[in-house]
Amino acid sequence: MNKPVTKLSPKDFATDQEVRWCPGCGDYAILKAVQKTLADIEARPENTVFVSGIGCSSRFPYYMATYGFHTIHGRAPAFATGIKLANPNLDVWLVTGDGDGLSIGGNHLLHVLRRNVDLQVLLFNNEIYGLTKGQYSPTSHIGTRSPSTPYGSVDAPVSPCAFALGAGARFIARGIDTGQKQLPGILARAHAHKGASFVEIFQNCIVYNDGVFNDFTEKAAAADAQLHVEHGKPMIFGKDGNKGLRLKQDRFEIEVVTIGENGVTEDDILVHDETNAALAHLLFTLPHPAFPVVLGVIYCNPAPASYESAVHAQIDAVKAERRTADLKAVLKKGRTWEVR
Amino acid sequence: MNKPVTKLSPKDFATDQEVRWCPGCGDYAILKAVQKTLADIEARPENTVFVSGIGCSSRFPYYMATYGFHTIHGRAPAFATGIKLANPNLDVWLVTGDGDGLSIGGNHLLHVLRRNVDLQVLLFNNEIYGLTKGQYSPTSHIGTRSPSTPYGSVDAPVSPCAFALGAGARFIARGIDTGQKQLPGILARAHAHKGASFVEIFQNCIVYNDGVFNDFTEKAAAADAQLHVEHGKPMIFGKDGNKGLRLKQDRFEIEVVTIGENGVTEDDILVHDETNAALAHLLFTLPHPAFPVVLGVIYCNPAPASYESAVHAQIDAVKAERRTADLKAVLKKGRTWEVR
Amino acid sequence: MTIPQVSEGQAVMNLEKAVRHDGEMGALESVVIRFAGDSGDGMQLTGSQFTVATALEGSDLATFPDFPAEIRAPAGTTFGVSAYQINFGSSRVLTAGDAPDVLVAMNPAALKVNLGDLRESGMVVVDTGAFTDKNLKKAGYDSNPLEDDTLAKYQTLELNLSQLTLESVKDFGLSQKEALRCKNMWTLGLMLWMFDRKRQPIIEWLETKFASRPEIAKANIAALNAGHAYGETAELSGALKRYSIGKAELEPGIYRTVTGGQAVAWGLVAGAQLAGLQLFFGSYPITPASPVLHHLSGMKEFGVITFQAEDEIAAVCAAIGASYAGALGVTSSSGPGVALKGEALGLAVSTELPLVVINTQRAGPSTGLPTKTEQSDLYQALFGRNGDAPIPVLAAATPADCFDLAIEAVRIATKYMTPVILLTDGYIANAAEPWRLPDLDSLEAFPVKFTTPEEAEGFYPFRRDEKTLARNWAVPGTPGLMHRIGGIEKSYDTGHISYDPANHQRMTEVRRDKILGIANDIPLQTVSTGEEKGKLAIVGWGSTYGAIQQAVRKARVEGYDVSHIHLRHLWPLPRNLGELLSGFEQVIVPEMNTGQLVNLLRAQYLIPAEPVNKISGQPFKIAEILDVIRARLGGAQ
């Protein structure tokens, strides 16, 4: 049942349920990319489960013709862990938002990542609480005016990817809702990674936070404001393909340089190493606009085993060693006596 | 009332309550260090509040002759935030454990750190749940045998400091329970830092996890296994003071070198920069024993304002602008009509 | 100006047919209008502006906004329909009305969802321009209801609102999309004309709202005027009739409309002022509780600290922390969020710190129906904690009552050093009603007295006031009173941790008795309508007030021996309640749940109180209660 019988198309992963997002919401584009990814990787609908919390983003499972569980706010990682432990053969995708995943659900996200449960976490970051009508979220920049912060927010936002790294995630990637060219590839790699994969997707909320990512997502700005990294390739960007990141001499820091200026050549450009965690931290937190926003698979460093496989390996080992599982014998273990 | 009347001694910060930790518990040493720190920094008992969750570590407030709130499991950061917001003049210390702070309480820890509430978080890491009799914790290394993991744990531990960094903490330090020489200094700096300070303290649980840190805390091993960093100083360690960390050529990585060998001189040794987050991530996660365990103030990079000060500044600004706060006027705002 | 296109076969619209009127031709005692359309059609705005205009006219009124869970559901779908109902009249209006007299349906989906509620021979106003094949299909209509006999029972006013609107604003250079957005103002203009309400307040509001885009303001005003003018023309042609609704006889005073969300916020601010405390409000957004957070976030000039926490647990814990530090800690949520606060509430009970918890209930269980109303969290409020952890529970009957009870919650919390739960619901939170502004100066203050350094001698944190049994409140920062508290049992005599069995018994009892004692400090239970004894008592709580009140009034007019008793204090119960209820042969408890208060009353007083339950996410109708009364008491007496 794991082998595809016929090749499915993206449309085969769409349900007949009416999609209930606002017209123009970035979620539509992500839905499209995910459906394409599932077709690309030849996923079987019956072995695929989409799990989500609560939020606009978390309505996602209703639109996927797979199994789906729309749970409660912030707890999707815990449900997903239970599902994957109960049946490791299932292909589990977790959809969450910046509020669901990083506000109420931060702790579960931390633990599903550090335990390294083999599933994909897609965090739709629109820097706002969409479903509850636009309050600021833990990823909103300082000064965000919202119904609960009419004078502007004062708390510093968290970087989802830096958080994931601190939590011990071993696959961290970043994409953009409208990046239909890149997104399916990133998602396919997340899926291929054995262990917990974390993908932050910048998503435009057209109603409550429209254009918040424009400075790096708008066509005109994109090339200079985005750096798409690839393992083993120099970190070059810019519309003329001549900007790059270079290691500073004797400092554990990097800088933006222009190839061809001040004697800089392509050889000076730092080559991306997706297994380097310190570099990943740096790339996640580069200040924009001084630096570009880094996209793609930024960190990937698989562990020897994913959590559910280790759990089952242990169970199997004990089973093999004990050979029988006899409850009667367990009850009789220790001191017993007979009354006649 | 903020100025000390007479200089208090460490003993003045001790209560008459019988201390209820196991004999030999590392918590005693930390208590001593904290009491010394409060005397050193001339803290006023009436302006000092110790807040904790639940765990052996969280019994701490009972032994401090200050105000104290022993709350519920994992939630101390939230209580502390409320306290500090309600009265920013209070000096708030938060005591938590690896279970309290990183298992059930991970989310609140994340948010108190990213919000940057001006308080000190002391996380006593004994890599075990002491109070509930020895189950493994989120910091226990893989393979830990405990009542709930009789065949050994399989989940990867989280690094408290890396987590704190990912959460956006702007002061992160590390110490050892028995490090009476270093600890008060570290705590005093944590106190001086305006914003949330995070201090991980390795603490020996003599009953359930005795000796788990021995490989770097035991006298014989300490010098070679510990690196005490100081901002602006080269990262040198070892009983002969001749080992150090060096930046690898053209790689965003470091290595251990010996001064005097292979032409290495002190100048080659990387100078510690406590404002460098990527470096901090690296130092937090250096694999031991290949690298030393890094101690001291590893990251300190203050933000322009702490959370509670920003909150109150905003309130004050609105007050100043509006001048009056007249509820009658508020009620009358908008459409009213009179019935006679 | 086009000529009214009154649908074929219809004579003059004749609302009086089934509406009570007060003699004079065209003058009605009360009318119920429901505005329904797509989420994007601006029905909530239309409704609330009609409400303002109506309130200014001196009518009594009640409203019921009913909107979908989706932010902006796809246009034209039934689940995307948003509605706003208003009941207004010259007599006392207590509910939004059982059945609309007039239904404004901006598209087929709105018609589909709402038509069933319209009273027989009521009036339907439809935008024919929206009855396209596509929209009909989206709404699930097989044939066009305007063309078959779907509307036969009703009076229909079929207008191409879209086209009429476009015409009215064509001079302002708006895009087609922007122009069409004015449709709701055109419709509002017509309704204002029909019920003789003034346009001026709406015009002013539009001018302020669109101050930065004057062309939008002008277009909307033009549409409003056009709708109004349309009515006048139609009247001249005899096709439409205009109605007047007299002023209601209300107590003299300054009035405004208020929603429960506003009233809670203002009540908390007033309560904090009366207690002399800084208000700390810790919350996490959730429908339908968020408006309280939003209102308070804008009141910084009162020194209100609003803290949008990472979750509901952090919200309540921060509020308890704030109370510990000497502020008035308040937290607010709806059912699923309150479920998360149970453990922390136990700590507030155990440490005896003041705290106000507001639960704006919604339909459950679990996520349930977030935008629909219900009263099913009473059990949770009374019992939803581990251990013996009694907490006083209050419930507001109307939007305006939220103000009074928020103050009462603060009073009890601070006087008795206890958490207090105030229950409202989605209906109360969003509905607007006229509110006579209270005389703030006449409210009795209840200033808190913190323990002072002078009282350090023999101080311990759990020393109690002999009368209230409240412990004293010593706040950090006070020299000489340093102490430690927590959730472990404390010695009655020293406040230190105590594992002594007899002490635990004593402390558990004193915590219980403290709360029970509050019964001596709250008003005796009165009867809202009817006699103090008799055949039948209808006992309600919360937002069922209006429906029960109207039903009982009507039943009494019909000659039934029935009384309405409405509880605002649900724990402890008023101390005369048992006696009062024992004076009735039958006690019926209507609730928007499967029966919760009814069991509390049965357990407390051993009376055979019986439940009447509605769990549809919709408020009770007057008729539903009236039917129960009639069924219970047989033919009219």
Next chain:
Amino acid sequence: MTIPQVSEGQAVMNLEKAVRHDGEMGALESVVIRFAGDSGDGMQLTGSQFTVATALEGSDLATFPDFPAEIRAPAGTTFGVSAYQINFGSSRVLTAGDAPDVLVAMNPAALKVNLGDLRESGMVVVDTGAFTDKNLKKAGYDSNPLEDDTLAKYQTLELNLSQLTLESVKDFGLSQKEALRCKNMWTLGLMLWMFDRKRQPIIEWLETKFASRPEIAKANIAALNAGHAYGETAELSGALKRYSIGKAELEPGIYRTVTGGQAVAWGLVAGAQLAGLQLFFGSYPITPASPVLHHLSGMKEFGVITFQAEDEIAAVCAAIGASYAGALGVTSSSGPGVALKGEALGLAVSTELPLVVINTQRAGPSTGLPTKTEQSDLYQALFGRNGDAPIPVLAAATPADCFDLAIEAVRIATKYMTPVILLTDGYIANAAEPWRLPDLDSLEAFPVKFTTPEEAEGFYPFRRDEKTLARNWAVPGTPGLMHRIGGIEKSYDTGHISYDPANHQRMTEVRRDKILGIANDIPLQTVSTGEEKGKLAIVGWGSTYGAIQQAVRKARVEGYDVSHIHLRHLWPLPRNLGELLSGFEQVIVPEMNTGQLVNLLRAQYLIPAEPVNKISGQPFKIAEILDVIRARLGGAQ
């Protein structure tokens, strides 16, 4: 070998004085011993080994371990005292005994804390070696109780246990500290001698336990033997007497001792086997619930998945997730942890997934007294959720009953697709009692039937079984049955999200009716002791079983017309319960809380049931219940 140092003025120890005996000199019907000492003195081990030896002797028995919250409180303090009580005898023993006949006090603090409970003229065994000035002071004694008249009312056996022990193990080369650790075995040896129990099982246990340190094993065995020999010598000298306790008449079978923690774990494994499901156990450590986690963690050969979650919310959510994926999801905690699960339980109710929730109750509110017992979470179990979210609730009466009810919980959860809450408490969880091993083969299986691909035609996830009203269970991985579920209200007919008012009413009612219908699938309520009608019924639930049962038996012997009714199904209640209770003139409900079941019964049946409450963190004593019966029914009839 030293000579017994029986304290001055004491004749031969004469336990019979106040102990029921069965004629033969030195033969007692039952005895209660309490071992008390510092946390470090190994009293729990001593007690449980005495229990094993006693069980093997064929006595009936019940135990009560009572230990401090501290892991290792400072030596010598009163709050560091750890105690283990055992009641054993030849007749049916159902409680750990009201008052010890023998108190073994290893230090002054242990004496101080426990002496008050000793029955008059009971026996005190003290270690004089521990009565140093320092220890006396730590225990809060102003003068040495061995020297003043503190012990005048009792028979005292003053032995320098420390010294006697050191002597007995001096040949094994232990450090002073290690040698002193054998003190508990010396004492155990003496007690084994005194009550004629065999040493061999203990010796075997010591050999296994210290297999890797044979010198420790040998020293402990030597100490055990020395204590035993001491008794023999003392008997010869006439200073001490030896007692025999006959075998109890128990049903034939193989027996072992079992604690509630073990029985729950095994019952869950058995239940999962009977259902044919993999057991998934998600939990977070908390006292006193952790033992279930610990036991199950060691049962991997049964394919049990134990998941120590990051918190209680994750634990229950993971369990629900596992159930969704086709395993049997179980979660377990104590009061404060269960408080955190309320929201998720609502989701399990709404999605109608099987789930078993075990609450090992402890004294609350809040953190309360973690190591003390209470029954104060019944309200939380019944009502602690938002919305109308009914859940079946079971409560175990004894440690062994935990096994049966764990199976019953699994049966109901899987048959009815519902969460089920099983209540135990700290007393049951830790107490040991003899348990006749059940015949596992005779247990009736209740295999779960997942929906199959063949049933895909017309499948929807909320299609119900007509009789049970349970929905079908289609698990991910099954081709053709892909579907989506969640916490929003679902259409009765399709399972899709539905905001339809009438549908919400219908779904709420079907969820209620499904649970109420379980009443037809559980045993009728029987009377444990006494007649089916009469003057007085004592209605209990949970761990009060033994105390009520013994009290009622005694009272009936005294001639009182009283019956004991014990509930194991608290929701839904057995369908004959109302009728049964109405047959009694008075109904009394003793609970270890301020009155929770009593209110449920009053609300359900309108009977004037009255509460008797004990909230001291300690189990009821037989005498306390007996006093209530006597007071209620006047002088003996």
